[in-house]
Amino acid sequence: MTGPRPVVLSGPSGAGKSTLLKMLLKDYGNVFGFSVSHTTRQPRVGEVNGKEYHFVTREQMQKEIDAGEFIEHAEFSGNIYGTSKAAVEAVQARNQICVLDIDLQGVKNIKKTDLKPIYISVRAPSIEVLEKRLRDRRTESEESLQKRLNAARIDMELSNEPGLFDLIIVNNDLQKAYSELKEILAEEIQKIQDSKKS
Ligand SMILES: Nc1ncnc2c1ncn2[C@@H]1O[C@H](COP(=O)(O)OP(=O)(O)OP(=O)(O)O)[C@@H](O)[C@H]1O
Numbered sequence: 001m002t003g004p005r006p007v008v009l010s011g012p013s014g015a016g017k018s019t020l021l022k023m024l025l026k027d028y029g030n031v032f033g034f035s036v037s038h039t040t041r042q043p044r045v046g047e048v049n050g051k052e053y054h055f056v057t058r059e060q061m062q063k064e065i066d067a068g069e070f071i072e073h074a075e076f077s078g079n080i081y082g083t084s085k086a087a088v089e090a091v092q093a094r095n096q097i098c099v100l101d102i103d104l105q106g107v108k109n110i111k112k113t114d115l116k117p118i119y120i121s122v123r124a125p126s127i128e129v130l131e132k133r134l135r136d137r138r139t140e141s142e143e144s145l146q147k148r149l150n151a152a153r154i155d156m157e158l159s160n161e162p163g164l165f166d167l168i169i170v171n172n173d174l175q176k177a178y179s180e181l182k183e184i185l186a187e188e189i190q191k192i193q194d195s196k197k198s
C-alpha cells in the first residue's frame with residue numbers, strides 16, 4: 001500500500017465517528033477520502049449504495065472474502081462489514097488520506113497488515129449518552145439497538161488496551177472533539193496540501 005498515512009476512526013456505534021468524518025470531508029474534501037466499506041446490513045433512509053457503503057448480500061460478500069479481496073472483515077451486530085483492498089487503493093490513487101470507519105475487531109485485524117494508519121478511538125462520555133444518541137438517531141430497531149449497546153460495552157472495555165490507539169477522543173462537545181481530531185491530523189493535512197500545490 002502506498003501514499004499518505006491512512007486514518008482509522010473506531011469506537012462504539014453512536015459515538016460520533018460518521019459525524020466527525022463528515023465534518024472533516026466537508027472542510028477538507030480534497031485532502032481526505034473515505035474508504036467505502038462493504039456491508040450486508042440494509043441501507044438506512046438516505047444511504048446511497050457506493051457512497052456510505054457497498055451494500056451486498058452475505059453470499060456475495062463471503063465469495064469476495066474467500067477470493068482474498070478484503071484487507072479485513074468482521075461480524076458486527078448480525079452483519080458482516082469489511083474493507084476491500086480496492087476501497088483503500090481507490091483513495092490512495094487520488095493521493096488522499098484514506099479514512100477507515102471500522103469497529104474494534106477491524107482495528108485488531110488492520111494491526112496485522114502493512115497499512116500503518118493513525119488509530120483514533122472516538123467515544124461517547126458514557127453508555128447512557130450513547131444510548132440516547134442511538135435512540136435519537138432513529139436508525140435501529142430495539143433489537144439492533146440492544147445488540148449495539150452490548151457491543152459498545154465490550155468495545156469500551158477492550159479499547160483501553162495500552163498502545164492500541166494513538167488518540168482517544170471523548171466526543172462530548174462536538175466542536176471540541178472535532179478540534180482534537182484536526183489537531184492530530186494537522187501535519188498530514190499540511191503535507192497533502194503542500195503536495196497538491198507543487
Ligand atoms: N457531540 C455530540 N453531541 C450530541 N450528539 C452527537 C454528538 N456527536 C454525534 N452526535 C449524534 O449522535 C448520533 C450518532 O452519531 P454518529 O452516527 O456519527 O455515530 P457513529 O459513531 O458513526 O455510529 P455508527 O458506528 O453506528 O455509524 C447522530 O445522530 C449524531 O448526530
Ligand SMILES: Nc1nc2c(ncn2[C@@H]2O[C@H](COP(=O)(O)O)[C@@H](O)[C@H]2O)c(=O)[nH]1
Pocket residue numbers: 010011012013017037038041072073074076081082083101102103104105106107
Ligand atoms: N471491521 C469493520 N467495521 C466496520 C466497517 N465498516 C463499518 N464498520 C463498523 O460497523 C459498525 C456499525 O456501522 P453502521 O454503519 O451499521 O452503524 C461501526 O462500529 C462501524 O465502525 C468495516 O469495513 N470493517
